[in-house]
Structures are given as C-alpha cells and as structure tokens.
Amino acid sequence: MTSTQERKIRQTGCDARFDNLTRQLYATDASIYQIEPIGVAFPKSTQQASAVIRAAADAGVSVTPRGAGTSLVGNAIGEGLIVDFSRYNRQITDLDLEKCSVRVGAGVVLDQLNDFLRPHGLCFGPDVATSSRATLGGMIANNSSGARCPIYGTTADHVISLEIVMADGRTEKIGPTHESLRVERAKIENLIRAASAEMAERWPPGLIKRWPGYGIERFLRAPNDLTNILAGSEGTLAAIFSAELKISPLPCEKGLGLIFFASVGEAMQATVELLDLKPAAIEHIDRPLLDQTKGQLHFQSARDLLELDTKPCESILIVEFYHDVTERLSILQSRKMGLRTKILTDPVQMDLVWSVRKSGLSLLTGCVGPAKPLAF
Template identity: 60%
Template sequence: MVALSDHQRRSLADSGCEVRSDALTRTLYATDASIYRVEPAAVAFPRSAAEAAAVVRAAADAGLPVIPRGAGTGLAGGAIGDGLVVDLARHSRQIGSLDRERRTVHVGAGVVLDQLNAFLRPHGLWFGPDVATSSRATLGGMIANNSSGAHAPVYGTTVDHVEALEVVLADGTVAVVGRGRDGLEELRDQVDRLVARHAATIRERLPEVLVKRWPGYGLDDALRHPGDLTRIVCGSEGTLA
C-alpha cells in the first residue's frame, strides 16, 4: 500500500463522500473470501449514486484505481486492491416498492439476497439465483459476478433477472441502462455493433447450451439481447461500471 499524497487526500475529501484511510479500516478491507491480501490506500462509503460518482471522479483526479466492493464473498480477490475500495454495501440497503404485476422490485446494491427473498416471500416470489452465501451476498456483488447457484439450469444466472441498472462509469457519469432505456445510447450502439461484427466467433466459443460462463464479458448475452447493456455489465466485476 502506498500512502496517500496531500493532493490525493484533498481530492477525496472534496468529493463529499465519507472516505477513511486509517490503519484499521485499510486492514479490514485488505481481504475478502479469497486467499489474497492487498491493503487499499483508502476506503469510501457512498450513500447514493451521486456520492459514488463524486468519489469515482475524485479517485480519477487523484490517480487512484477504483475497486468496487459488495460483501467481499468472492473467492477470486475481485473486491481487494491497492487503490480506493468503494464499499457499496454499507449504506445502499433499501428495498423499494414491489410491482407484483411485472414482478419487479427496485433494490440498493447493498441489499443481501436473504433479505430480498424474505421481503418477496409473502408475495409468493423469490429471486432465483441461490448462491451458497445468500445470508451475506449483496445484490450488487451478485450483479458484478453474474452469480448463479446450484439451480442455474432452472433459474439461470443473475443477469436473467435484471430489468435495469443504475450505473456509475469511470468518469463519474450516472445512467440507467436496460432494454428500452435511453441511458448511454451511444455506448449501447457501439457494443451492439462490436458483438455483431464478431458474432460467428462468439457463437462458436460461447454456444447457447452453455448455462454459466465464468471468465470474460457477457458477449454471448449481449449478442442474444441487443440494445440491453445490462447483459454486458452483469459479470463485468466492476470493470465497466
């Protein structure tokens, strides 16, 4: 871990987002469920998309890489790094109103899977992907990993249950993406053209019979569902948004 410079401290402080760089916080966020240990330079705790966008812009100004983090249940070290860890699980825990007819509900990135299913159960509904860490895995982390579970052949993966996403890009842009959404229209069209250009290779390497794809971006999903950026954001592990 490299100590923050005065410029970096000022940039992060000016973001308006809570940021901690004390030794205890850095130690707590140096590990996740993997075997790795990497101490971050600082940890941010945004309370909203606006605060997340502000601290991401501040990190760019400070020259710090950004590591989005949910509950830290991943086994590959994706929630740790030597830059700015952005904890999206501490405050974003709200469950919005349920649309029973459309079977949709708006949730914060920090909502835990068991918490969501407890909310849905009285209505005869549940969120299909049944990860083993359901008592602590957050929906934001499940989206980042495109998590599934033992019943993936029946219920699919997380991306199959996402209607829309509010995302923050590396430049601090905040947008809502999903089928029929106008957010990031230019980027959406670029992705559609890219996957269409390589359609034959994508179909060969990632056939439709493949239920779960672990490595890489969801190019196969993006090819089958043009016009829907959630298909490629899900599973991107914070590298796209």
C-alpha cells in the same frame, strides 16, 4: 497516497477512511489474495458515489467497487480506492406484484431480499451458497447463479435495469427501455458482431453457466440492453448503485432425493444420468466437507438425518425437484443408484441438508491444522 489526493476525496462529502485498520480490513476478500488499498469510501447516495469516483479519477487513483467481499478470485480488492456499496445502500423499494419486479440497493443481501418477498409468495431465483451475506450488487457484477440455475438461470436473466456510476462519475440508467450510452452501445455491438462466428464456436447453445469474461453472447441477442454487458463485468466497467429485478413465484412443492456413493467419480456419472428427470438442482458434497461437521453441535441434526456416523460414504448428490415431485422422486429411487438413497419432503429436513451445503466454504476453510483448502 498524497495529502492532495486524500483532500480531493474527502471534499466530496462521502464518508471516506484512510486509517490503517480500515485499509487492512479491506485488503482481503474470500480469496487467497491480499492487496492493501489506499482508502475506503462508503457512499450513501448516487450523488456521493458519483462525486467520490470522479474525485478519485481526477486524483489519478484507481477505483474498485465492493459488495460483501465474498469473491473467491480477488475481484473485491485493489490498490486504489475501495468503494463499499454494502454499508448504506440496503433499501428495497418499488415492489410491483403485478409486474413481478422490485428495486434494490446494491448493498441488499440476498437473504434479506427473500425474507421481504416470502410473505408475498415470491423470491429472487438465483440462490448462491453465500446468500446470508452476498449482496445483489455483487451478484449482478459476478453474474452469480447458484444451485437452481436449471430453473432460474443466472442473475443476468433477472435484471430489468441498472443505475450505474461510470469511471468519470457520470450516473446512468441502463436497460432495454433506456436510451442512455448510445455511443458505447454502438461500439460494443460493432466489436461483438465482428467476432460472432468465433463466439458461436466457443459457446455452443445449451450452456447454462458461462463464467469467464463479459456477457457478450447475451448482448448479441439483445443489443439494446447494456445490462447484459454489466452483469458479469466484475466492476471493471461501472459501479452498480441499484437495480430493478425480476422476481419469481415460490415453488408450490419441493422434494429432495439424496443419493449416497462410494466415490466421487460414481456421483459425477450419476449426475449425467439424472438429467432426464429435469431436476431443479443437483448439488454435490463429499467426505472432506462432511468430516468437517463432526463434533459440531450445529450440524449434528443433519448428520443424524443423513446417518453419516452409521452409514458413511464418500459422496452425496442432493437432487431437488419442484414439480411432479412424488412421481420423479419415485423414479429416482427405482434407479437404485449408489450405495443407498433417501427421500425427503419435509421442509425442515430439506433445510437441514441445504444448510450443510451452504456452509461448505466456511466448513472447509475452518479445517484444523496447517493444510488448508484454497478457494478458487
């Protein structure tokens, strides 16, 4: 990086670091990739974010927006300027209990938001396994979903409006009630409508998750709402500074059905056979993950609950229900799937099971020895 480029970025007043330690810290995320950036900026306001992104553009430096860095595919790293929106943008404001909405800064962590909403009997529906560190800005940029997507869908389904910073430093508010970026909207709509037949063929109705590319099929259904394009764009179109989100009531009741299997294949087949019960979630954990909990005091209570030491298995399905819990758990148990089943309705016990699932990435990447699993 030239001294001229660095000077232009520093002149914005935004906290920017170019030292070796900071560059090394931001050269990685949760993926297998490593790219050292030229520097890292930490904006405190939309004005600072706008100024530093515009300065980077004027200096010919690429920009990569970043949240918590929990990406498994390297979308939080880059060779230019990293703009970290997680350090300062953690405000939760404008809670509207009647409208069931709230505004969050891009750096608000999911667990932080749900802790704020819980006393009001509310939650943010999508629940990624990295909820203790994943930021809402990152969740929107990746259109994250989580275990309970059959109930809540993906993050894009809960976005009302976004405050964004464009590549040239412009700040805009987008959403169905905003008239901003009309030219861009018209261009996108024309491109998408020209490919609508191919889209219908490639994405049949009924898909809950659709990972790759931009949310063009959502935009086709609601062409006045650019949040459908931004959600899932992974920071390639604009940086997200804040968002107005829909929030949901907490479920009145919950129950878990645990089914233990002798093979992963049997568990996958059982997943299909359980769909008629309309579970809120079906999650899978297998022996390599469970073996990582051996000898760890933090997970011993969960191991005892699952009886893993006395009744080992290769695979477990975690099947969660929200409504008509007693009836649906009874039906699940009567089907006598797998080696055995276990029914849980106690909140503490259910949290123990989910804690194992949520720790999956950390458990697997922390395995001892030269052989390591690859996140992808």
